[in-house]
Every structure is written in structure tokens, then in C-alpha cells.
Amino acid sequence: GTPANIIVGSHVWVEDPTLAWIDGEVLSIKNNEVHVQTSNGKKVTTDRSKVFPKDMEAPPGGVDDMTRLSYLHEPGVLQNLATRYELNEIYTYTGSILIAVNPFQRLPHLYDTHMMEQYKGADFGELSPHVFAIADVAYREMINEGKNNSILVSGESGAGKTETTKMLMRYLAHLGGRSGVEGRTVEQQVLESNPVLEAFGNAKTVRNNNSSRFGKFVEIQFDKTGRISGAAIRTYLLERSRVCQINTPERNYHCFYFLCAAPHEV
Numbered sequence: 001g002t003p004a005n006i007i008v009g010s011h012v013w014v015e016d017p018t019l020a021w022i023d024g025e026v027l028s029i030k031n032n033e034v035h036v037q038t039s040n041g042k043k044v045t046t047d048r049s050k051v052f053p054k055d056m057e058a059p060p061g062g063v064d065d066m067t068r069l070s071y072l073h074e075p076g077v078l079q080n081l082a083t084r085y086e087l088n089e090i091y092t093y094t095g096s097i098l099i100a101v102n103p104f105q106r107l108p109h110l111y112d113t114h115m116m117e118q119y120k121g122a123d124f125g126e127l128s129p130h131v132f133a134i135a136d137v138a139y140r141e142m143i144n145e146g147k148n149n150s151i152l153v154s155g156e157s158g159a160g161k162t163e164t165t166k167m168l169m170r171y172l173a174h175l176g177g178r179s180g181v182e183g184r185t186v187e188q189q190v191l192e193s194n195p196v197l198e199a200f201g202n203a204k205t206v207r208n209n210n211s212s213r214f215g216k217f218v219e220i221q222f223d224k225t226g227r228i229s230g231a232a233i234r235t236y237l238l239e240r241s242r243v244c245q246i247n248t249p250e251r252n253y254h255c256f257y258f259l260c261a262a263p264h265e266v
């Protein structure tokens, strides 16, 4: 709806063709036309319904749960995510949902054993937003309620679903793993299945160098004590057309290049 609190002098967000949103100050309002002086020195005239109030009291580092934003509109949400991203904070909550912004760089400190130990059993929301916190809640609820639990990872191509899923699996393997078991454990085998599945089902696309061209349902089974007892991976809808038809600069499935690069004796 139309925000009622836009007056001359208000700090606002308006759409920008390149930046998506730009902040500015309202110079004048005539009927439904709002004139805005933007912070990058432009004057913009736009419809009142396309002007959104800017929270001037927002903390400089953003908020780690978006439900705490004064204004839950698109520019407010994006500004918060961008502010946090600048500080390498790639995770943000919206209530119990975790939003991950692809860092496009390795952040090993974020996923090491020390970090896993910190999230183990910590109350949700007590520590910074993290994919481990989501896995921890899912695991704990499963144990406490004795029921199956699911974690849905969604996003556009290249958003980071595959990487996020691997982190979830690593954390669950950490929680439910057995130490001192002879041979390779179930959780090791589950984690080791990733490179094989990716070889046959992932390919370079224009949007992602390691794009999963199939859907995946990973089931990890736990016994009553919370230890991993088994696992199943179901795959869906592999993009089969890619095997015989690819458009440059995209590539075929990784396995073909692995085969060509393999030494002769293999």
C-alpha cells in the first residue's frame, strides 16, 4: 500500500535502473508525484507508491534477524543483506529461515570443527546466523520429538544450494558420527558420494561452474541414540539433453572431462 509517512524531507528509497535501489531525500510532493534528491546526486521523479521509507536508525552493521527491521520492504531487506555481506556476514535470519548470500570465496574459518562445536546444542538465535544452527535445530527436534525432519534448501542457479547442502551434511555427520568404528563410516560414505554424484550430474553453465543439473533428496537415518545408521540419496530429473547437446560456453557433465584427463592406464 501507499506509505502514509512520506513527507518533504523524508529519507526514502527509490528504484534505480543500475543499483536496484538508491536512497535519497524527498524534495517535494505534488499529488502522487514525488521528487527525490538521490544520494548519488540525481533528481528523480516517481510515483508515490514506488517510494519507500528508509530507516535512519538502522544499526550500521545491519541486523542479524530481518524481523527486527523497522521496514520489511524490498529495499530494506536488500540493504540489510548488502550491509552484512560487506562485513563478510553471509548469513541472516528471517525468523527461523536462514538466508545465505553466496560469498564466492572460500571462508574456511566459517566451517571448521571449532565452529561446529560452538553451534552444537546452542539455543537458536544465541549465536550468529549460520547453516549449522539450522542443522542443529533440525537434529535436536528430531531427537526430542522422535520424528523425521527436513531441511529445504532453495534458490536460483548459482545461489549456493549445493555448497550449503554439503555443509548441512557435514554438520549432521559431525553430530551423529561414530568415532573409533572400523572401516569407513556411513557418514564418511555419504560425504564421499558428493564428488561422484557431481561428476555425473554437474556441469559448467553460464551461471555456475558447478551447476547441479538434477534434483537431490538426501536422507540421513539416525538410530534412537542420534547416531547415523544409514543414508539414501534419491536423484530427480537429470538434464539428459546435455549429454548430446551443449551450447558454448557451457560444458558437458564433469565425468567426460575427467575421463579424457585420466592417465592411460586407468
Ligand SMILES: Nc1ncnc2c1ncn2[C@@H]1O[C@H](COP(=O)(O)OP(=O)(O)OP(=O)(O)O)[C@@H](O)[C@H]1O
Residues within 6 Å of the ligand: 102, 103, 104, 105, 106, 107, 155, 156, 157, 158, 159, 160, 161, 162, 163, 164, 208, 209, 210, 211, 212, 213
Ligand atoms: N558457502 C559458500 N562458501 C564458499 N563458496 C560458495 C558458498 N556457496 C556457494 N559458493 C560458490 O558458489 C558456487 C555455486 O554454488 P552452488 O553450486 O552451491 O550453487 P547452486 O545453488 O547449487 O546452483 P545450481 O542450481 O546451478 O546447482 C560454488 O561452486 C562455490 O564456488
